[in-house]
Amino acid sequence: MPEFTQGSYGGESIRLANEHMRIDVHKRLTGWGWAEVFSADERFMGVLEHFGEVLLRDQEIPIRMESESYERTQSEEGESLTFKVKALVVQQKLKGTSFDTWIRYPFDAPLMDGEVKLTLVRDQPVLKLAYSFVSHYNLFVRYVRGPWVKVGADSFGAKKTDAIFPGVEWLEGEEWSSGTDWFKDPWALRVAPHPNKVAFPVMAVSHEGTAVGLSWDPALHATRWFNYRVHVQQPVFASPNFIDRRNHHLLGLMVPDAQTEHAENQIYAAAEPLELHPKQVVAWNAELVVIPGRSLDAVTDWITRSGGLPVPAAARWTYEDALDRIAQAYDERYWQQGQGFGTPQFEKGHSHRVPRFAEAYIERRKGTAIAASLQEKVDQCNAMNAASDTGIGESTAVERLLQKGLELLSHQREDGAFPFDPDGRHYMKDDFVVARAFLEPMGHAGDTALDLCVVPAIELLRLWQATGDERLKEGALRAIDYCLPMTRPEGGDFWETPLHSPNLFAAGHAAIANWLAHLATGEQVYKDKAVYWIRSVLPFTHLWQPADKPMLYNTKPCFCSSDWYFANWVRDHVQWEVLETFAESYRLGIDWAVIDPAIDWTRYREGITNAAMRWMIDHRDATWMPHNLQHTKAYYEQGLLDDCFADTHNSVTGLYGGMAIMPDAIAVNLLAITEG
Missing domain, CATH: 2.70.98 (Beta-galactosidase; Chain A, domain 5)
Structure with a gap:
């Protein structure tokens, strides 16, 4: 029956x-x-x-x-x-x-x-x-x-x-x-x-x-x-x-x-x-x-x-040409003498921070005019950074790193978690303040989530490596152990989205944290969890595209909406978070293709990077429009934002919008792809 x-x-x-x-x-x-x-x-x-x-x-x-x-x-x-x-x-x-x-x-x-x-x-x-x-x-x-x-x-x-x-x-x-x-x-x-x-x-x-x-x-x-x-x-x-x-x-x-x-x-x-x-x-x-x-x-x-991950769409430029294009943008329109690198989108849009790709790119292009010109600007940033430093000795610098780690540990709960502090150390934007006042909280003070725990755990493990203080390692492992029972990535965009909504950024951070814990301890449980979390970026990734709208390897940041009712992250894509995950993995020497050979993560990196190049702005192609920074449209029309990449992409209309993000993370991933 x-x-x-x-x-x-x-x-x-x-x-x-x-x-x-x-x-x-x-x-x-x-x-x-x-x-x-x-x-x-x-x-x-x-x-x-x-x-x-x-x-x-x-x-x-x-x-x-x-x-x-x-x-x-x-x-x-x-x-x-x-x-x-x-x-x-x-x-x-x-x-x-x-x-x-x-x-x-x-x-x-x-x-x-x-x-x-x-x-x-x-x-x-x-x-x-x-x-x-x-x-x-x-x-x-x-x-x-x-x-x-x-x-x-x-x-x-x-x-x-x-x-x-x-x-x-x-x-x-x-x-x-x-x-x-x-x-x-x-x-x-x-x-x-x-x-x-x-x-x-x-x-x-x-x-x-x-x-x-x-x-x-x-x-x-x-x-x-x-x-x-x-x-x-x-x-x-x-x-x-x-x-x-x-x-x-x-x-x-x-x-x-x-x-x-x-x-x-x-x-x-x-x-x-x-x-x-x-x-x-x-x-x-x-x-x-x-x-x-x-x-x-x-x-x-x-x-x-399905035969594995799909072959990425053809890149907009060759990888080497794309690297040169980004380097030239930093050397020319993103540089403001005396202020550093940046764009005019914000009042204080320039800084002395050295682009992450610059050192490796300059070494690769040694002897060329672009490498020499970019090196001059990097030297100026380093000099300005050194001038703002107190000139303390190496031993004091280590001590300062230790104090930073101990300060981080002071926020950790006894069970290993790091709690949400929306009005204190987690206050980045006032989105959740407005949402709390006008509708309902996106997260409650004292609550916790995966990303709130693994991000400080990564920092603690790095500080432990720099100082050798075992307290930092122990604190990091307690935070990661607290998260071991978790199975859904949450909390990565806490500044503007519900704290426990599914989130790609949290998946990437958790993968990195668990892999670093595996390296620090040799424990298999951390390796298994690292593989689980890196695979958790897949449900956020477009692995197909309609015939009329290129979106292969575009990614969703989360399955929720900003502030409960603004940007709809089921409709819209965001590329910077996945780029940051793989850029940071490269910087830390993490090769997911070796760690998890069942998934072709080398192809995945190529896919998300090719997609990001598709997002790079060209003022002659009117597919991008700002939203809450309407004054930037004038900069766009002058070409000052060219080769930045868009903040968002609408999967239904195929148009781009939001802020213009500088392409440092794209360049780092291009270096990873072309290495060797």
Whole structure:
């Protein structure tokens, strides 16, 4: 008997199985129509609720695609079940019932027919789903649903360990997707986001050591008629399933898709229904996986099964030319005699800080005019920095570093954590002050988060190496140990986003901190956690792009909104944080490609750097606009901000905005790529 109780069982079942997963397909009273999904250890994980479903604009009853028979075949790929499906004819099914005399639908033949093919891949936990339907009428439909997976239905229900919808959601425990934990309405609703907002095509839910994932081809033209617009597969994600108000989780694909932001979340398209025409094809191509682990394991599994990370888009310039371009910008327009390097965006926009790439670049270009000119400016900065120093001796300098470390330790709690101090040492901007006064706090004083602990831990380990004082090392390890049970990166943008929202910056910092702890102790637990955290940057990274908007390897800073209601970080990309993670890793001699060879981190660095070069400003190309620094548009138009890179990129419009960020981090990553 089926486990799923919402299906009207017709008494027949068939099975696909291998050592990784099992699929039981059941016949409804009206035809073959749903499949149950089991893990390798026989746990009932969820149900593929139907073989497709159509809801017409003017008909209340959803019409399901069902089959009278099936064909079982074997191939090198695996074992398949193929069903010739057709849409249920409602009027025929009402014949002989009390409804026959007072309900009259105008269709006496199937609206659609087609094929559904389920293939259990040989020796893999993968069920391939291929749906293809053909319309036979001119129709206005509210939706056509393809793969529609209800995870936990009639088993563990809405309980979950975690769930990830890359670029959109990272949930833990009882948190709801589309919740207002990190957003306020209307941005909170993201059950069916614009497809461009999805970082890559996977949805996953895990429960007690097993993850269920649904992936799809985001470039597939699910349907199109004549010269009308293309519809792609629209992902639908609800955890718990608040769409059906049921006690489980929903992973689904449908059409129409959301062409614009105002069309998002229309699970039942009424204002603009989808037009179907005779002989119009509607198709889906997806994969359902059941694997041991958490949702992040489903993410990395998709990357592995997809052949690894995608090849980065071609760089805007050769790497060496890009380095020279950035060096020339620093040597010319970013230099102000007597003030140092910077841009005119801010009143005090220049400083004596030496660009991080300068020393290595000058050594590489030794003997050239640009190296000599840049060296003069670096020397001036060093001289100005030395003049502002007290000239203390080396031993006193070490003592000063020790005092810095001890001051840092004075903020540490007894349990090893570093608490949030929004009105004190964590006061960087007044965003959270304004949010607290006008809406609600983004974080509470005394609370803590991953990034608040691992950033001081990194500093303490560096100070320990400089001073040799074991108290600093012990404090760092206590902070990192406090964070070992954590599984979601949080807290990296505490100055403007909710403290516990999912965050890329925190993932990068935690990876570095744990690797340094491994080097300091040799303990395997820190290496394992470093690998976990560096992989945690992946759900924030665009590993696909639409045909008309280049965004491959663009990254999201977090899955939340600034100040609850300003910048929407599900829609917008930010590149500087991921660049900083890999620039700092390079500076510390950390090679993630060696540490975690299962992921091609060398390619990843090339990808994020090529993407960043795409973001570099050219005043002749009007794709950038400031927001809260409107006066900088004049500097932009004069070319004074050229070769800086934009603060944000809008995944829907494809335009850039925000502040202009100096390209030091890009140059450091270019040095890393071209080293040797």
